[in-house]
Amino acid sequence: MKILIIDDESNIRRIVQMALARVGAMEVLEAPSGTDGIRTAREAHPDAILLDVMMPGLDGPSTLAALRSDPGTAAIPVIFLTAKAVLSELEQLRDLGPAGVLTKPFDPLALAGHVRATLRES
């Protein structure tokens, strides 16, 4: 399974890389911004995308919209990975139609299981 993590924070990309590659035996691609992530998604066709919400420039919801509007990436399941904790904000994210919403902080040893479960449920 090939996962693309889009997050402007390098420390999150690093630990997601470790969590999914080492613990979950997944192939992990990284992008530091929404714009780079869209380009990588078009080129590499990942099986799923983990997408940060609060990013400078193109934020998570705008990146999701751009991915959905492109026939080459529209079908890729997107899971929001967010540090937002207010329930109404999480509901607003769910209303955008992602495959799921996972929250930060997360347990790096359990992340791969959560990603697989979220993709199964979607």
Added chain:
Amino acid sequence: MATVHETLQDLRSEYVGESTDNLDHIHGLIRQLEGSPDLTSLEQLHRRFLGLAGSGYTYGFPLVSTLGRKGERLCAPSLQQGQVLSPGRLVACRAVLDELRAEFDRLLAAYTAGPWARRVPSRPQTWPVTLAS
């Protein structure tokens, strides 16, 4: 090959080691907001605190997440209303920053001197060169 837990410890050391730059940046943003407040700096400050809220506990440092969340909640209402931070909230943000510095100082001491100190890569091996006369 390093085990997952060893890799995690290395990542933790790296995270702690990078904290000074992050906290200095937060300090600069608070000073900017104290001097000539603007919404861009407030947005950046909010994002920095939110980043710590999300990353701290992920790396195994719950107090960092708690303090990051505290800072984020100080910034969020003003940001949503398109207003700059009140002097009282700025003082509270500075107090959060001081607590974060104290926590990272403690972690830095533990991670540079303790049993989990980051492994320092050995210097690359260089072969003696014999020059032909």
